[in-house]
Amino acid sequence: MKKQFTYIISSLLLLSFSACTTSETNETKQQEEHQDHASDEVHLSPQKFKSLKIELDTMQSHTFEGIVYTNGNLRVPPQHEATITAILGGNIVSIDVIEGTNVKKGQTIAYLSHPNFINIQTAYIKAFHNDEYLAKQLERQQKLSDAEIGAGKELQKIKAEYLSNKADMSGYSAQLKQLNLSIKHIQSGKLYNRIPVISPISGSIEAIDVQLGQYIDAQTSMFKVLNTEHVHADFMVFEKDIAYVSKGQQIEFTVATSAQPIHAEIISVGKRFEESPRAVHVHAEIKEKYFDLIAGMYIKGKIFTENKNIMALPESAIITEEGKTYIFINTQTKEQQKKGYEFQMFEIKTGIQEGGWLAIDLLKPLPNNAEIVQNGAYYLISEMLKSDTDHNH
Secondary structure, eight states, X not given: OHHHHHXXXXXXXXXXXXXXXXXXXXXXXXXXXXXXXXXXXXEEOHHHHHHHTXXXXXXXXXXXXXXXXXXXXXXXXXXXXXXXXXXSOEEEEEEOOOTTXXXXXXXXXXXXXOHHHHXXXXXXXXXXXXXXXXXXXXXXXHHHHHTTOSOHHHHHHHHHHHHHHHHHHHHHHHHHHHTTOOHHHHHTTOOOSSEEEEOSSSEEEEEEOOOTTOEEOTTOEEEEEEOGGGOEEEEXXXXXXXXXXXXXXXXXXXXXXXXXXXXXXXXXXXXXXXXXTTEEEXXXXXXXXXXXXXXXXXXXXXXXXXXXXXXXXXXXXXXEETXXXXXXXXXXXXXXXXXXXXXXXXXXXXXXXXXXXXXXXXXXXXOTTOOEEOSOHHHHHHHHHHHHHHHHO
């Protein structure tokens, strides 16, 4: 009887301990579930939601422009840049410009003088007047030959003299035109004591390499003229990026003297790599006219290569916590939001970043018509961490 009583007491104690253990286990499980539940959710009152000015919207798409970063210099195309040289050697007797002077095409910028210029003019006048004389002699001998009065040998001689003189006159005339002298003025017997130096293009005098009284040999550089209205952007694009660059693409660049963006369009892409660095010249036409742009200025810019319309969110909608990236989604209905707001963290991956937007890659599908917090994500994570701290205390 005593043994049976002892067994009953032991059984009651075991059941009591088991019940206590089960109760403690359930309580611990509920606490863990509550902690898990609290760790990825945040609750806001309607007043707090309004004060934080949080915006809700569905997942959006954004157009990302592929960008190639580049740098280079401002250049003037060869057809808008000129080096003015002397056709024949001579002395500088007048300089009518200074560096920076704007000139028009055909404008005289200096004068040269030399006895050789007089010699060419007198030689032309002699040939010009001799041409008239020999033409009449040739006509006379031709008539005599036709009437079988004169010798054919005399006709051939006059004809040869006429043609030789004609060639000399044409040669002198070509030289005088190169010297920018009027043929008709010389034919009247008036000679030029000096010859003009003419600008072949409109532009600005960038360099003067001569001085008064200096003797200049033929083909010696005297002046440099640039037409800065036609300045263009010359960029260098590295080998790794050249496959993405093509004619017609848009470029936005700045110069060292201003942060104002300047827009240009690619008009040609080089076909040869520079050896150091391995890069290709890309030429772009500047869309707007900027009169303060100077050839040789350093420039840096970005080439917009392609457009991609992909899923994205504003940067202020995304947070990073313990090496992972999250957004917040609304879990309450419109009716429930009258009492309060509840937001749940949702893990994602991010892609390219541009203009305050981040491309989004979902790790799992969003709930249907899910509303996503578009701003203030860091306020929400702060509220969540504060709630966790209060709960632990």
